[in-house]
Amino acid sequence: MENTLKFINQQTNNFKPEIGIILGSGLGELADEFCDVGINYSDIPDFASSTVAGHKGRLVFARINGKSNTTSPACPAPAGQPATSLSTKNVVMMQGRIHFYEGHLLNTVTYPIKVLKNLGIKTLILTNAAGAVNPEFKPADLMIIKDHINFMGTNPLIGKNDDNLGVRFPDMSEIYKKNLINLAKNCAEKLNIDVKEGVYIATTGPSYETPAEIRAYRLLGADAVGMSTVPEAIVANYCGLNVLGISCITNQAAGVGDTKLSHAEVIESANLAKNKFKGLIKEIIANL
Ligand code: HPA
Numbered sequence: 001m002e003n004t005l006k007f008i009n010q011q012t013n014n015f016k017p018e019i020g021i022i023l024g025s026g027l028g029e030l031a032d033e034f035c036d037v038g039i040n041y042s043d044i045p046d047f048a049s050s051t052v053a054g055h056k057g058r059l060v061f062a063r064i065n066g067k068s069n070t071t072s073p074a075c076p077a078p079a080g081q082p083a084t085s086l087s088t089k090n091v092v093m094m095q096g097r098i099h100f101y102e103g104h105l106l107n108t109v110t111y112p113i114k115v116l117k118n119l120g121i122k123t124l125i126l127t128n129a130a131g132a133v134n135p136e137f138k139p140a141d142l143m144i145i146k147d148h149i150n151f152m153g154t155n156p157l158i159g160k161n162d163d164n165l166g167v168r169f170p171d172m173s174e175i176y177k178k179n180l181i182n183l184a185k186n187c188a189e190k191l192n193i194d195v196k197e198g199v200y201i202a203t204t205g206p207s208y209e210t211p212a213e214i215r216a217y218r219l220l221g222a223d224a225v226g227m228s229t230v231p232e233a234i235v236a237n238y239c240g241l242n243v244l245g246i247s248c249i250t251n252q253a254a255g256v257g258d259t260k261l262s263h264a265e266v267i268e269s270a271n272l273a274k275n276k277f278k279g280l281i282k283e284i285i286a287n288l
Contacts, residue, residue, distance in 0.1 A: 003045040004115055008059070012037045015061045017092035019288060020113075020121040020241075021281065022232060024097065024128035025052070025263075026270025027248060030278050031095035034062035038095075047115075048098045048108050058095040059112075064285050065089065089285050092116060099228055101206040106156035110235040114165065117239045123180070123288060124236045125281065126245045129266050130224035131208070131253035133217050134198060137224065138249065139269040142195045142277060144184050145176050145245030148230050149201040149222055156231040157238060166238040175237040180244040187283040193276050198223025200247055202230035211255025225253050244284070248273045 009015075015037065023030060031038070041047040041057040049057050065088035094116075098109050116124065130143070137143065161168045181197070188195040201217050203209065205227030209217070217225055224247045236243050250269035251261055259265075270277075 001114065001118060004047065005118055007045050008039065008115070008119065011039050012061050015090065016120050017061065017090045017116070018121060019089055019091045019123045019125065019285060020094070020116040021091060021125040022094045022097050022127060024228065024248065026129060026250070026267045027127050027274060027277060028056050028095040029274055030281060031056075031058065031060040031062075031093040033278070034064050034091070035060050036063060037061040047112065048104050051102050052096070052099065056095045060093040060095050062091050062093065063089065064091050064282065089288065091285060092119060092121065097228055097232070100152060100204050100231065101227055106154060106231045107159060110156045110231050113232050113235045113241075114239065117165070117236070117241060122242060124232075124241045124243050125284065126229050126232055126236075126243060127277075127281075128226050128229045128247050129250040129270050130200060130226040130247040131251050131261070132223070132249045132256060133201070133214055133225050133253050134196075134223040135252075135256055137196055137198070139251055140273040141249040142188070142193065142273065142280065143200075143224050143247040143249055144181055144195055144197045145200045145229070145247060146181060146197050147176060147199050148233060148245070149199060149220060150230045150234065151201050151217070152204050152230065156235050166240065170238040172234065172237060175233050175243050176245050177242045180242060183287055184244060184246065184280070184284055187287060188280055191276070191279055191283055193280055195280075196223070196249075200224050200226060200229060200245065203227060208261040209254045214253045214255050224249060246277075246280070248277055
């Protein structure tokens, strides 16, 4: 951790982010729009790299006030510009995440969350692409996560506990903070964006689910299904971060609609939703 932080702080000139955002499949553009310093995961000591299409694998630091930072569109990496005068909030974005199904331990998947915590963030916005288990949800809908079901069969906190970060048996009764959910809903209303609210269930992937599995998940109370977010949310809550989660519904889950599932469809739908998604995130940042 010491090496990781030292490297990042050198690259960013000790930039102190207050908000962290993990950008899911097809949602990484926000980091291209706002970028003061970008560091490739592959250059950061002890960071795993993302191998998935639609996940760039870059840690991006920016000051954001809802307006695009047009002074540094090229986003120099690794050494960057000092913060620009346009901005008001210090933000760090993970442009692409590391997934369990890529073969990493959950400890590795969630290491960046601990790094962001140590860099000083207080709020973490987790985003993802998800399949609709709820038949009322349609591709390109946005769903605010009100709770989750960990269906990965494992837990990122397994192993020796680091008492400096959190307790051995952390409470998980309000991971997704009600005040942040309300703030996100108010922002959506102001922008005239229709948002859903629901429960996200995480599976390991990488195969999509069977129709029988999706029927089972609906009975369990899930509205959307995906292969990420839950490990990060558990670790973030454990170490005292306030979490907001937003899913971009990219497809109807298996058997909900009659089409076959593909990553290309996921990326295509995320693309359709990206403008309202970016607008909503900017509004949330401005109001945090
Ligand atoms: N299932 C699991 N993960 C997903 C899906 C899905 O249908 N869509 C996007 N990520």
